Amino acid sequence: MRVLKSYTEALSDLKKALELDPSNKVARVSIIRLEPIVEKKREELKEEMIGKLKELGNNVLGKFGMSVDDFKAVKDPNTGSYSISFGKS
Template sequence: MTQKACADLEKAIQLDPAIEPKYRDRMCKLKKLGMFVARCNAHISTAEKEFEREKDEMIGKLKDLGNTLLGKVGLSLDNFKVNKDETTGSYNIQFQN
């Protein structure tokens, strides 16, 4: 969006060079805004990757805990199958031997 605004402003300056001093500051601010948006998007991408990594780590730890507790009675999480019903969003847990 800011790139299009910068391109439009540059085109307007080409058509009427007299407006350049008036819009020079605005052009600078638009370019800075574009760089800021790009950095924010990079940080968001990094944060999402970090979230997924931490989520996978936490799920792994929870599975280990579940297997530890179920192991005391001779079971494991591999003995259970979880199915999600897409229409209702509910989950169905079945025991498999």
């Protein structure tokens, strides 16, 4: 997480530099190179957190003979809300 924070701060600084000097080619190229790295780090962190949440959920649900895989979440594209259903695997 510390690495992501550093990359995010660097990206923010570069964007500010470009805002102050739109002709700054070094900042422009650095932003183009850094944005995919920041996004990749965010995705890695998100996957790690989801994995830990699943593990925690399975530890709790396992006591009842269930798993997080028994639940399905479907996002409503109109509202952005989720509907969760239970279906034993």
